[in-house]
Amino acid sequence: MGDHAGMKGIQRAELARRTGCNLETVRYYEKVGLLPEPPRTASGYRSYNSTHERRLRFVLRARELGFSLDEIRELLRLVDERDRPCAEARDVAAVHLADVRAKIADLRRMERVLEDVVAQCGDGTLPECPLIETLFQERTVN
Amino acid sequence: MGDHAGMKGIQRAELARRTGCNLETVRYYEKVGLLPEPPRTASGYRSYNSTHERRLRFVLRARELGFSLDEIRELLRLVDERDRPCAEARDVAAVHLADVRAKIADLRRMERVLEDVVAQCGDGTLPECPLIETLFQERTVN
């Protein structure tokens, strides 16, 4: 769409539609300070412009990468301060990457055990269910 | 203390200590119906026996494998009904296994992108931070 003085004043539903973000979520992000409160029309309706949209996209993209809202707040702060943010941003991402890897490791442990018990259950006709027996055992797995 | 038939009547803290489960968590599991309400002493203190402990261990083990409380409720129901539970239990586990795999896939996507941006950031002296630029882009990754 035309944009020079063009997209002044889109409303919540339109912003949500454009970004694929849930309506209520936009409001939530404003409430918790991730997005700035937009100006209002005379009757109190929120009126967004392209900078709001851009910022929302940033948040959504960061969420896709699993950053917590706190981490995103930190990243946005770095964006705004514009004072050599790269090293700090990289550190935030590196810490998050370590978290992601730890979660993957956890899930893989679960995956292995689950694979195993599902296979042992076979067609499900065993009188003693291996899954249930496994769960009653003291931690056999590390 | 010493009860003739062995471990009749341990209390909450002792149960928590034995199983490694947080005190408050035991109470929470009772409240949401995962564990049966134990009998009480004259003054209202909960008194657990080995079947309570066994059941709590089951819940904790299932949590370690990432089962949701709803799934655990379902598994416990199957345990109690004892009516050929293996096929159904296996199905619960198979669905959960699929969830776990989906989560792993999500996290690996995140991992790849994060690895990439952290590497691009290098020593953090770039004027335009690649991480931040990536986050401002429309989804480049699927």
Added chain:
DNA sequence: GTGCAGTCTGTAGCAACTACAGAGTCAAGA
């Protein structure tokens, strides 16, 4: 008897949304 640890209940908090209820606003159609 007095101190302290244990237990009891109920409630509130966390993350990150999501889903209402109940009221107001706005533009188009009859």
Added chain:
DNA sequence: TCTTGACTCTGTAGTTGCTACAGACTGCAC
């Protein structure tokens, strides 16, 4: 002009799986 329907507003409560109190009671040792 009136009405309908879709949109917006606010505030609050629900979700999952806990965790952490507050304030009162109990049980036991010294």
